[in-house]
Structure formats: structure tokens, C-alpha cells
Amino acid sequence: xxxxxxxxxxxxxxxxxxxxxxxxxxxxxxxxxxxxxxxxxxxxxxxxxxxxxxxxxxxxxxxxxxxxxxxxxxxxxxxxxxxxxxxxxxxxxxxxxxx
Numbered sequence: 001x002x003x004x005x006x007x008x009x010x011x012x013x014x015x016x017x018x019x020x021x022x023x024x025x026x027x028x029x030x031x032x033x034x035x036x037x038x039x040x041x042x043x044x045x046x047x048x049x050x051x052x053x054x055x056x057x058x059x060x061x062x063x064x065x066x067x068x069x070x071x072x073x074x075x076x077x078x079x080x081x082x083x084x085x086x087x088x089x090x091x092x093x094x095x096x097x098x099x
Contacts, residue, residue, distance in 0.1 A: 009034055013028075013061075014027050015074070028049070028058070028061060031061075033046035
């Protein structure tokens, strides 16, 4: 039995995204996939989830994340998404062009 077997579906969704070092804003969609997926023609798909349903789950997932942080299983960091890298100068010297 692994530690993953002891996690709730909500915790699994958070931990899945944490291990991928990705943004948590997709955790509810990840949870929807993990819990409600069906296989159609060999592909796993999740049923749609409404914006209202997503919004209603935000406080619950905030608590799940806080609990995992308290246990030191995850930490929240400022993202590095390459914005500064994209703003680097790509033109010739003094051309003023930016990427």
C-alpha cells in the first residue's frame, strides 16, 4: 500500500498537480477527471463541469491545499512562467524591438 492509496480524491488531485509542478487553478478539473472519468473508444474523458460547480468547490479545495501545506506535503511558490524571458530583447542593438 502506498501513501497515494491513503489520500482522498481531492488530495490526489492536488498532489497530482503538485508533482507536475503546475498551477493549482486546474485542480478542480483534475479532480473531476479522476472521480468522474469514463472510457469511450479507449479514451478516458471527464464529463463537463459547470462554472458554478467549479466556483462552489473552491473553498473546499482551498482547505484541502491548506491541510497539505500544514503537513508539509506541498508548498506554494511564485510561478516562473517565462514572462521575463519572453520580454528579452530580440532585435538588433538599440532597435527597441522586444519579443
